[in-house]
Amino acid sequence: MSLYLVTVLTNICLFSFIALSAYLILIVGEVSFGQQAFFGIGAYSLAIFYVYFDLSIIYSIFLGMVICFCLGLLLSLLTIKLSGLYFAMATLAFAEVFRLSMNLVRFPIEKDGRATGLNGPEGFENIRWIFENNIDTLGFFYITLIILTILLFCFFILERSFIMKNARIVGKDLILAQSLGINPRPYRLFFIGTAGGISGLGGALFALASTYIEPAMFGMMLGVHSLAYTIIGGLGLPIGPLLGVFIDIGLLESIRFLSEYRMIIFGGLVAIILIFYPEGIISPRIASRIKRFFFSKGFK
Amino acid sequence: MEFLQTCLDGLLFGSAYSLLALSFSLLFGVMKRVNLAFGSSLLLSAVFALWVDSILSVGIIGIFLVMLGSSAIINIYVEKICFYPHRGNYGAIVSMISSFAIWMQLDDLSSFLLPDRTASFPSFLPDSFFIIDLFIRIDQLFLFFIAVLMTGVFFYVLYKTNYGLLLRGVSFDGELARKLGVNSSRISSFAFAFSGVFGAIAAFLILSTESQVTPFFGFWCTLKGLVAMMLGGIGSLPGAIIGGLFLGLIESNVINYLGAEYRDICTYLILLFILVVKPGGIMGSAILRDERAASERI
Numbered sequence: 214m215s216l217y218l219v220t221v222l223t224n225i226c227l228f229s230f231i232a233l234s235a236y237l238i239l240i241v242g243e244v245s246f247g248q249q250a251f252f253g254i255g256a257y258s259l260a261i262f263y264v265y266f267d268l269s270i271i272y273s274i275f276l277g278m279v280i281c282f283c284l285g286l287l288l289s290l291l292t293i294k295l296s297g298l299y300f301a302m303a304t305l306a307f308a309e310v311f312r313l314s315m316n317l318v319r320f321p322i323e324k325d326g327r328a329t330g331l332n333g334p335e336g337f338e339n340i341r342w343i344f345e346n347n348i349d350t351l352g353f354f355y356i357t358l359i360i361l362t363i364l365l366f367c368f369f370i371l372e373r374s375f376i377m378k379n380a381r382i383v384g385k386d387l388i389l390a391q392s393l394g395i396n397p398r399p400y401r402l403f404f405i406g407t408a409g410g411i412s413g414l415g416g417a418l419f420a421l422a423s424t425y426i427e428p429a430m431f432g433m434m435l436g437v438h439s440l441a442y443t444i445i446g447g448l449g450l451p452i453g454p455l456l457g458v459f460i461d462i463g464l465l466e467s468i469r470f471l472s473e474y475r476m477i478i479f480g481g482l483v484a485i486i487l488i489f490y491p492e493g494i495i496s497p498r499i500a501s502r503i504k505r506f507f508f509s510k511g512f513k
Numbered sequence: 514m515e516f517l518q519t520c521l522d523g524l525l526f527g528s529a530y531s532l533l534a535l536s537f538s539l540l541f542g543v544m545k546r547v548n549l550a551f552g553s554s555l556l557l558s559a560v561f562a563l564w565v566d567s568i569l570s571v572g573i574i575g576i577f578l579v580m581l582g583s584s585a586i587i588n589i590y591v592e593k594i595c596f597y598p599h600r601g602n603y604g605a606i607v608s609m610i611s612s613f614a615i616w617m618q619l620d621d622l623s624s625f626l627l628p629d630r631t632a633s634f635p636s637f638l639p640d641s642f643f644i645i646d647l648f649i650r651i652d653q654l655f656l657f658f659i660a661v662l663m664t665g666v667f668f669y670v671l672y673k674t675n676y677g678l679l680l681r682g683v684s685f686d687g688e689l690a691r692k693l694g695v696n697s698s699r700i701s702s703f704a705f706a707f708s709g710v711f712g713a714i715a716a717f718l719i720l721s722t723e724s725q726v727t728p729f730f731g732f733w734c735t736l737k738g739l740v741a742m743m744l745g746g747i748g749s750l751p752g753a754i755i756g757g758l759f760l761g762l763i764e765s766n767v768i769n770y771l772g773a774e775y776r777d778i779c780t781y782l783i784l785l786f787i788l789v790v791k792p793g794g795i796m797g798s799a800i801l802r803d804e805r806a807a808s809e810r811i
Contacts, residue, residue: 244606291789297605298547299792302743306785313778433736437549437613444610480618481594487611488598 219350223422225455225462226357230415231435232442232454233364234408239443240377241397241404242384243296246436247288247304248412250311251281253431255413256420257315260337264329265322270342274417278410285409289402308436315428336427340420357418364411368451380404381497445486447493449500456494518647519769520762525653527761528660529722532715533738534745534753535663539671539708541747544684544701546605550591550612552734553619554709555716558584559726560623563632573635580713588709589702591615596705597698600687616731624728636721652722659718663711664754670707671750680704740784746794755795 231252238245258277262268268276292303315331322330329339343353371377383390383397390397420426442457461479468475490496495503533552540548562579565571571579595611598604624630636652671677683690683697691697716734720726737760745756760780767779787794 239606244609291785295788295792298541298747299743299788302739303785303788306781306788309781310778310785313774313781317774317778437610441610441613444607474621476617476621480614480616480621483614484594484611484618487607487614488594491599491604491607 216350219354221462221466223350223354223357225458226354226361227415227419227422228439228442228458228462229361229455230364230418231412231439232446232458233368233451234412234415235436235439236443236448236451236454237404237408237411239440239448240384241380241401242387243401243405244298244301244440245304245405245408246301246433246440247306247308248408248439249431249433249435250304250308251285251409251412252416252419252435253308253311253315253426253428254284255281255416256426256431257331257337257416258413259417259420260340260426261331263340263342264324264337270421274414277417278413281413281416282406282410286402286406288409289405293398293401305433305436308431308433312428312431315431334428336425337420338425340424340426342421343424353422357422360414360418364414365451365455372451376400376403441483444493445483447490447495447497447499449493449495449497450503453493453495453500514647515769519765521647521649523762523765524758525650525657525761526765527741527758528653528657529715529719529757530737530741530760531660531754531757532656532663532718533712533734534741534757535660535667535750536708536712536715537738537742538745538747538750538753539667539704539711541742542684542749544596544704546596547609547739548591548596548612548705548708549609549735550595550616550619551588551708551712552736552738553616553623553731554584554587554591555712555734556726556728556731557587557619557623557626558709558713559634559716559720559730560626560632563634563726564626573637576635577717580717581710584709584713584716585706587619588705588712592702592705597701600697600701616735620728620731623731627726627728630728632726634720634724634726636724650722652718656718656722659714660754660757663714664750667711667750676700676703740780742794743784744787744794749794752794759795 231248234248255277258280259273262273262276316334318331319333320331327339379395380400383400443454446453446457558580561583562576565579566576596608599608679700683700687697741757741760746752764776767776
């Protein structure tokens with residue numbers, strides 16, 4: 214494989230994490246404009262634990278995930294009364310507070326003769342794990358692919374369980390869910406927290422891959438893109454968000470020869486796809502058809 | 514005196530936010546939809562008007578008229594491609610994402626017409642005067658009065674005219690309105706064109722006080738309009754005005770006492786605080802008591 218193709222594929226894997234986190238939140242019927250904050254918090258906490266405290270990489274990633282999970286729980290506890298646009302704006306406000314305060318924190322240090330550390334808008338340079346361990350681009354791609362596969366496997370187990378079914382009912386119709394005896398609050402808390410953790414995991418891997426992070430990378434555009442991936446791909450199966458990322462990044466790269474007209478074509482194309490597939494390409498209806506085909510041959 | 518001057522600056526600048534929040538309020542309060550492409554439609558109309566001016570040299574009145582017309586047309590396009598196909602009860606999120614895609618498209622189109630990244634925008638009434646040591650710019654004062662006037666016009670159109678009645682009817686129950694013989698497609702196009710025209714007036718006034726257009730204007734409009742609308746309270750027209758003025762007040766005071774880099778942080782902290790403590794905004798109803806609002810998803 215050429216280096217360029219590997220880079221594109223790694224990017225697809227990395228953005229799949231944030232798309233999957235947007236997927237979890239959309240399942241419980243909310244819209245979040247703030248997943249980029251968890252992506253950023255994951256990236257920054259990995260960098261801080263790895264560079265300042267010299268923790269091993271596994272612990273750094275794990276601690277970043279835990280921090281993101283706790284912050285997600287905190288955010289969903291604070292906004293437990295909100296839904297719809299109110300929730301979306303609250304998450305946006307949270308994300309922007311994080312991003313803008315990262316612009317103000319400066320604590321540069323020098324390590325092994327290289328400048329590194331938190332440095333406001335100039336960003337966090339020299340997170341050199343992949344160089345210190347001699348991991349090339351292809352190797353890193355395999356690492357992200359393995360982690361993504363494990364995550365997808367967990368998603369498929371979750372998909373078969375009652376948790377996901379109840380969460381889907383909560384997301385589709387709150388009153389129906391309550392009349393069936395489902396308490397929506399634990400689902401909301403668990404899903405929003407978990408979404409934060411997954412997004413943080415993606416952010417940590419992103420920081421490792423790019424070796425440099427700055428607050429401007431985690432702007433509102435990233436969050437809305439992650440929503441768009443999930444909506445295009447569909448809410449039926451966890452493959453949906455991945456398909457959305459693939460369409461976006463893959464298609465954008467493949468129409469690079471039209472680079473000047475890229476967003477003009479792509480924006481219109483997305484709007485037209487959504488006219489024909491308003492529930493996304495893998496909509497819940499198609500997903501249940503697929504599941505019936507694979508899993509219930511004994512019935513009928 | 515310094516505090517008074519800061520507050521006055523904030524209020525005058527906040528009227529620009531109020532104008533944007535009003536246009537958002539119209540669409541959200543009446544159509545129950547978030548139009549993320551709104552800011553970039555204003556940007557595109559401004560840039561298009563400047564382009565027309567560079568070819569035909571139509572003058573400042575011509576620029577104004579071209580902006581109004583093109584903004585109405587662009588908003589109808591946005592409505593037809595993003596909102597009309599998803600007009601059912603569950604189409605809210607999809608139409609928002611679709612308008613986000615169109616946002617990208619419109620932004621790119623405007624950067625085509627804006628090859629130098631920035632263009633100067635003609636300004637009018639550039640004078641200023643002093644009242645007892647308070648510095649006031651006439652164009653900003655004008656903006657303030659237009660904002661108040663436009664609230665009146667909005668109110669009149671929504672509650673006193675036939676179109677306003679139809680608009681509220683379609684927003685209350687689109688299916689029922691259709692059964693009663695209302696052409697809901699035309700009504701919702703009208704609402705978008707209306708908000709586009711009003712947004713274009715706002716954009717024209719803001720750009721002429723700033724006297725330049727940058728590619729970030731669209732994003733700025735969308736974000737500030739949304740924040741001001743949330744601060745004031747969704748769907749309430751006086752709330753939009755007050756939210757905008759409040760946002761202006763916060764920003765000017767924070768810049769004066771803490772420094773410019775804290776401006777946005779404080780704005781978003783206050784927004785988060787208001788959403789957590791009193792989700793309906795300053796003027797809005799308590800959303801939880803309003804069953805309809807609580808069950809609605811965007």
